[in-house]
Amino acid sequence: MVPVNEAIQFIHLDPLSVGFLFLVGLIGGLVSGFIGSGGAFVLTPGMMSLGVPGTIAVASNMCHKFPKALVGACKRFKYGQVDIKLGLVLAASAGVGVQAGIRIQHFILDRWGPAGSDLYVSLSFVSILLVVGGYVSRDAWKTWKSGGKEQVSALALKLQKIHLPPMIHFKTANVRISLWFTVPVGFATGVLAATIAVGGFVGVPGMIYAMGVSSLVSTATELVIAFVMGLAGTINWAAYGMVDIRLTLIILAGSILGVQLGAIGTTYVKEHTIKTVMATIMLIVAFSRALAVPIYLHRLGLVSLDSGILGVLDRASFVTMCLALGTGAVIIVGSMILGWKSAHTTLEPGYAEA
Amino acid sequence: MTKDDPTNQSAGKGSTERRKILVVGTGDAFSEETVSYAVHLAERLDYDLVALSVDESGRRGYPDRWAAKAAGTLKRRAAQKGIRCEHAVKAGDPGWAVDELQHEIRRIEFVVTDLGVNREEVAREVGIPMFSVISGSMDSKGGTDMTKEQGVPRKRPVARTLAYGLLTAAMYGAVFWNADAVMGTFTRGGWYAAFPVGTVFLFSFAHGAFAANLWSLLGIEARKKPVLRETEPKASRKKKSAQKRPRAYAYVNPFHRIDKA
Numbered sequence: 001m002v003p004v005n006e007a008i009q010f011i012h013l014d015p016l017s018v019g020f021l022f023l024v025g026l027i028g029g030l031v032s033g034f035i036g037s038g039g040a041f042v043l044t045p046g047m048m049s050l051g052v053p054g055t056i057a058v059a060s061n062m063c064h065k066f067p068k069a070l071v072g073a074c075k076r077f078k079y080g081q082v083d084i085k086l087g088l089v090l091a092a093s094a095g096v097g098v099q100a101g102i103r104i105q106h107f108i109l110d111r112w113g114p115a116g117s118d119l120y121v122s123l124s125f126v127s128i129l130l131v132v133g134g135y136v137s138r139d140a141w142k143t144w145k146s147g148g149k150e151q152v153s154a155l156a157l158k159l160q161k162i163h164l165p166p167m168i169h170f171k172t173a174n175v176r177i178s179l180w181f182t183v184p185v186g187f188a189t190g191v192l193a194a195t196i197a198v199g200g201f202v203g204v205p206g207m208i209y210a211m212g213v214s215s216l217v218s219t220a221t222e223l224v225i226a227f228v229m230g231l232a233g234t235i236n237w238a239a240y241g242m243v244d245i246r247l248t249l250i251i252l253a254g255s256i257l258g259v260q261l262g263a264i265g266t267t268y269v270k271e272h273t274i275k276t277v278m279a280t281i282m283l284i285v286a287f288s289r290a291l292a293v294p295i296y297l298h299r300l301g302l303v304s305l306d307s308g309i310l311g312v313l314d315r316a317s318f319v320t321m322c323l324a325l326g327t328g329a330v331i332i333v334g335s336m337i338l339g340w341k342s343a344h345t346t347l348e349p350g351y352a353e354a
Numbered sequence: 355m356t357k358d359d360p361t362n363q364s365a366g367k368g369s370t371e372r373r374k375i376l377v378v379g380t381g382d383a384f385s386e387e388t389v390s391y392a393v394h395l396a397e398r399l400d401y402d403l404v405a406l407s408v409d410e411s412g413r414r415g416y417p418d419r420w421a422a423k424a425a426g427t428l429k430r431r432a433a434q435k436g437i438r439c440e441h442a443v444k445a446g447d448p449g450w451a452v453d454e455l456q457h458e459i460r461r462i463e464f465v466v467t468d469l470g471v472n473r474e475e476v477a478r479e480v481g482i483p484m485f486s487v488i489s490g491s492m493d494s495k496g497g498t499d500m501t502k503e504q505g506v507p508r509k510r511p512v513a514r515t516l517a518y519g520l521l522t523a524a525m526y527g528a529v530f531w532n533a534d535a536v537m538g539t540f541t542r543g544g545w546y547a548a549f550p551v552g553t554v555f556l557f558s559f560a561h562g563a564f565a566a567n568l569w570s571l572l573g574i575e576a577r578k579k580p581v582l583r584e585t586e587p588k589a590s591r592k593k594k595s596a597q598k599r600p601r602a603y604a605y606v607n608p609f610h611r612i613d614k615a
Contacts, residue, residue, distance in 0.1 A: 063550055067558030075566070079576055231551070238540075238547030245540050245550050246533060249526065252557055257565045264569060267576040343577055344433060 011244060017050045018250055024322075025064070025254030027329045032255075033072045033262020034332050035278045036222025037200025039255065040065060041285055042325050044197060045318055047247060058197070059237035060247040064255060066230030072259040073223035079267055081216050083172035086207070087224025089179070090186035094199060094229055097190020105194065115299035122296060125196050125289035132205050133282030139209075140275035150271045156212030173213040173221070185210055186225075193229055200226065201282055208275075215274045216266060265332050268339030273331070281328040288320035372438070373461045374402045377428065378452055378476065379468035380410055384428050388468045388487045393431045395466070395485075403432050403439040404462060406455055408448045408471075436577065448472065449479035456480070511567045518564035525560055529553070 024046055028039020040061055047057035076082050109117045143150055164178035185206035193199030200222045207218035237243055266274065291313050298305045377384065377392045384392075384405065396403050405425040425441040432439035442458075444451035448471055456462055465484040467476055473486045529536055540549045569575070 063554055067554045067562075071558050071562040071565075074562070234551055234554075235547055238550045239543055241541035241543035241546070243540065243547075243550040245529065245536060245553060248550070248554060249529060249557060252554065253526070253561065256558060256561045257568070260562070260565045260569055261574065264574055264576045339577075343436075 011050075011052055011056075011247070013246065013250075020046065020050070021247065021250045022254040024325070025251035026258040027254075027325050028251075029068055029072075029255030029258025029260075030262040030265075030332060031258075031277070031281065031325060031328045032068065032200075032223070032226070033075070033259035034219070034265050035200070035262075035274060035281070035328070036204050036219035037198050037226060038281060038328065039325065040197045042321050043251060045321065049318065052244070052247065055237075056242050056244050056247075059234070059240075059242035060244045061197070061251070062230055062233045062237060063243045063245070063248040064251040066227050066234055067252060068255045068259050069223045069226035069230055071256050072263050073220065073227055075260050075263040076220040076223065076266065079220075079263070080172065081220035081266065082224060083170050083213070083217055083221045084224060085168070086170045086173050086175075086182075086213070086217075087221045088228070089168065089182050090189065090203065090207075090221070091225045091228035093183045093186025094190035094193065094203070094225055095232065097187040097192075097199075098194045098229065098233070099190075100187070101191040101194025104191070112300070115296050119293065119296035119300060121195055122289045122293050124192075126286050126293065128192065128196075129201060129282045129286035129289075132202060133279050133286060135209075136205055136275050137279030137283065140272045140279055143272035143275065150214060152212040153209045156208075156210060159210060160212055170213075173207075173211075173217045175212050177211055181210065189225060190229070199229065201278075204278065215271045219266070219274055219278075220263075262332060265336040265339075268343065269332075269335045270339075273335045277328050277331050280331060281324045284320060284324035284327060288317050288324060291317040291320060371461050372402045373399075373463050374404050374459065375399075375464045375466060376452065376455065376462045377403060377405045377466045377468065378408065378448060378471055379405070379424070380408050380448060380471050381424075381468065383424050383426070385469045385487065386427075388466065389428045389431055391485075391487055392428065392466050393435055393437065395464075396432070396437045397435050401437075401463070403428070403437055404455070404459055405429070405439060405441040406451060407441070407443045408451045409443060409445040410448070447475065449475045449477075452476055453479040456482075510571050512571065515564065515567040515571050518560055518567060522557070522561045522564045525557060 021043075024039070024042055028043060031038035043061045043064075044054075044057045047060065048054055052060070073082055073087075077084075105117060105120075108120045112119075159181045160175065160177050162178060162181075164180055166179045167176060168179050168182070169176045185203065188206060189199040189203035192202045200219075203225055204215070204218050204222050207213040207221065208215055213221070234243065294303065294305060295310050295313055295317075297303045298310060375392060375396050377388060379385075379388065392403060395401070405428050407424040424443070425439070429439045429441065442455060444454065448467075452465060463482060465476065465480055465482060467473055467484065467486045469487055471486070473484070477484055539546060540553075
């Protein structure tokens with residue numbers, strides 16, 4: 001453990017990198033307060049670009065994730081949006097998913113080396129986010145066109161009708177469903193969390209479309225899952241001495257401010273806005289990871305590319321990733337302002353003019 | 355006679371029509387007591403508000419402008435609580451005006467009359483419960499009005515923001531001042547994992563409280579009534595003992611003689 005110790009202690013923090021981490025923490029917090037997850041996909045590569053070793057970046061990011069999720073979950077619990085029981089049930093199966101995800105990663109790492117592992121991560125990012133993000137955006141579009149009224153998906157209605165004991169009643173989510181149908185959602189969340197560090201990209205759509213939970217409650221409940229998994233992950237990493245508490249605290253300074261703002265934001269917007277933000281971020285992130293695929297193909301010797309092009313692709317991929325987060329934040333703040341305005345103008349003159 | 359076209363309601367038609375409290379006043383503006391009382395009552399009962407300004411003289415030149423001014427405070431305070439409030443202006447006798455408005459707007463279930471409104475005059479025409487605000491914050495027995503709002507406008511949490519802000523800053527200072535020692539201890543692994551985990555819990559408490567107070571200090575607060583529960587009927591558990599079983603009855607007629615049959 002000594003080399004890791006020393007490596008951590010020599011990470012240099014200048015004002016610029018502190019500012020960068022704070023800002024990304026703030027925006028990432030805002031997004032995750034709103035859609036339940038986000039930020040990690042920019043923070044980890046962001047820290048690595050500052051010269052932080054990969055494992056330490058992952059560990060420090062995870063250590064900031066669970067207190068942030070805790071604060072966000074508490075805030076949204078106050079608004080009556082969190083289903084703690086659902087969160088804990090899903091977190092349990094997500095724990096199994098994480099273990100499975102780690103096994104798969106190890107297997108690929110042994111077989112094809114680091115570049116193969118990176119390629120696998122990127123391809124999972126692209127394929128899953130394209131499919132799920134595409135579906136969510138289509139649904140958001142449909143909801144928006146039909147006047148903002150969220151419909152429970154046909155799949156969820158069908159699954160809710162199947163009586164397969166044990167049946168569980170989730171009070172806040174207002175859903176009664178068999179435990180067996182929650183397991184795949186939790187498991188997939190865990191596998192994805194272990195693979196691309198953002199389990200919520202599958203967990204939240206899973207809750208919405210497979211279980212019939214509203215997007216407001218599912219994004220809030222995702223914070224409970226993130227807290228449980230983040231805490232377990234952090235204990236694991238910290239036991240190996242991998243957490244750089246300075247990095248964690250700098251990010252936390254921004255993200256706790258952001259997560260509360262995001263949580264407040266959910267009370268001002270229509271439900272399809274949450275889906276729109278989620279879908280937009282997913283699709284831009286998918287594009288960003290697609291840009292990085294040629295780099296790993298090059299490293300594996302499957303294609304050969306000029307080093308200049310590789311550099312450009314690498315940078316473009318990172319910039320697009322930041323763009324994803326930024327776009328999400330802009331939509332959130334924008335719709336919050338609109339919601340705030342309409343709450344204060346339509347209510348004031350009464351419904352005669354509303 | 356002018357009104358803000360209350361019949362042209364876009365929300366709450368048919369069976370979903372919301373229940374309303376009618377607030378009647380005759381002055382240029384509703385009194386503070388009436389505004390507090392009505393807003394608080396509507397908030398507690400989850401009713402909408404309808405303000406009615408009655409122009410008893412019937413000679414006002416600019417009823418529109420008067421209408422906009424008269425219920426300004428009431429509307430603003432109702433909006434702060436997320437309560438819908440509309441306003442109508444009628445000229446003439448208050449009792450007659452209330453009666454007429456009841457035909458135009460459905461589901462008016464209470465009437466609250468402002469200071470200065472002739473209670474008997476209204477009561478003659480109106481068949482629904484009526485409350486009259488008759489004095490200031492103290493009633494005739496010296497007690498305060500139970501439904502009067504407390505602490506409006508709300509105090510901004512300046513002291514708490516400052517206190518938690520200083521606590522958070524001190525905690526950050528403590529960690530970064532002794533960064534080398536902290537890093538040395540926190541990265542030792544094993545049971546020392548409790549240090550980073552415990553530290554972030556403490557920070558999330560202090561900084562979380564600071565952030566919450568800061569946003570509220572800046573006026574950024576959650577909307578009071580998020581439309582959360584309006585969705586579908588409850589997916590509740592089936593009660594096991596609820597079903598009644600059909601019982602078999604044997605009816606015995608003591609006067610019936612079997613041997614005769």
